[in-house]
Amino acid sequence: MGSEMGFVAPPTTEVPMVEAEAVRQMRDLAGKGWGAKRIARELGVARNTVRRYLRGAVADLQRHPSQQRLDDVRRAEAVALFEGEAEGNAVVVAQMLGERGVEASVRTVQRAVADRRREQRAADVATVRFETAPGRQMQIDFGERQVWIADERVTVHFLAAVLSYSRRIFVKAFLHERQGEWLDGIASAFRHFGGVPLEVLGDNTRCLVAGRNREAQTVIFHPAYVAFCRDWDVQPRACQPYRARTKGKTESGVKYVKRNAIAGRRFNSFAHLQDHLSAWQLLVDGRVHGTTHEAPAKRFERDEREALRSLPARPLPTHGRRLQRRVANDSLIDIDTVRYSVPHRLVRDRVEALVTADEVRIFHGRDVVAVHARSFEPHARVIDPAHLDGLWRRPAAENLVPIAQPLAALGRTLDDYAAVIGGAA
Secondary structure, three states: OOHHHOEEOOOOOOOOOOOHHHHHHHHHHHHOOOOHHHHHHHHOOOHHHHHHHHOOOOOOOOOOHHHOEEOHHHHHHHHHHHHOOOOOOHHHHHHHHHHOOOOOOHHHHHHHOHHHHHHHHHHHHOOOOOOOOOOOEEEEEEEEEEEEEOOEEEEEEEEEEEEOOOOOEEEEEEOOOOHHHHHHHHHHHHHHHOOEOOEEEEOOOOOOEEEEEOOOOEEEEOHHHHHHHHHHOOEEEEOOOOOHHHHHHHHHHHHHHHHHHHOOOEEOOHHHHHHHHHHHHHHHHOOOOOOOOOOHHHHHHHHHOOOOEOOOOOOOOOOOEEEEEEOOOOOEEEEOOEEEEOOHHHOOOEEEEEEOOOEEEEEEOOEEEEEEEOOOOOOOEEOOHHHHOOOOOOOOHHHOOOOOOHHHHHOOOHHHHHHHHHHHO
16 A cells, blocks of 8 residues: 555554465355354354455465554644544544545554654643632532431432531532522522622533533523522533533542442431531641642631622522322322322322422312421331321210120129239239
């Protein structure tokens, strides 16, 4: 293969060859329907050798495929395609070169772009630490871990929020990771820190980000998240896709929660878990941080508390899910593994539940039939006894049937035996 095809032919490397007659026999036998394994056994050659010649190799001196390489012009073309239209895919580069009349294997292309690929990988892992001013940014992320709660292994989702300047951390546990949990966690972090930063840097989760405009290089946030940020007067930001290191402070915080706060601990209840996390985050805020060489709490009080803006007077609720449920035979409905009671007269009827951060309000038509404080204990039962009134009725005294005593026929009663036992005592 010459340079006119885009290749530079290095000194030939000989490889074991098969005589032309043997190659003819391979193809004749293949034409009769023989498989490569049977042909190899018949001719006494390796199966891969048979396959290579059946694919078109000729019975002459062959150049080893690993010695093929693109010339400088074609290599520059391959690198340009690799960085551009092919988006880093060597297979696509080989296909595009083939469409342009350059026959190059995927392995040849991979060798041509190897240096550029190494540069990209180095750039991906290299980090330039970006320090923000006090009160400017809070980074957020969700993590999950299996946790033992009341002798049951439960998947717990938790939001970790870190103030980028002081490194103060806030953690809140949830049973799910949905938009309501994201917004509730962010709002809880604002309240915990006692103020609102200028911006919140988050992930590209669908709960917050509806999409991206690649041409304009803009982020399209979810309308509910936009309304939330407008209500709290904070600017939303999202890290670049596949570049989670741009929010490395909270990425480290999530790992720290998993390995230090939770680790292999067991908890009596979900409330016990949250109490532990609340105490743990205060303990961590008092330790000297490895990067700033100061305790986050000290750094926060000195520089960042006053830089945060005031909390809104009346923020909008962060939760507002409406769910349709059918009342079970035991007068309960299921919401997030927790069961809530409704009046027993509604058994088998359909009801609607409005779930907020702290409350579950149940409607039958337009009527509110039940209001419960929201529970986060896995598989808990929240029951209002009034909902079961009338479900069990005690029989009236006049309807009781006297129980006959067989001993009466013998002239004895249980009272006689009681007297004997009492006398013996």
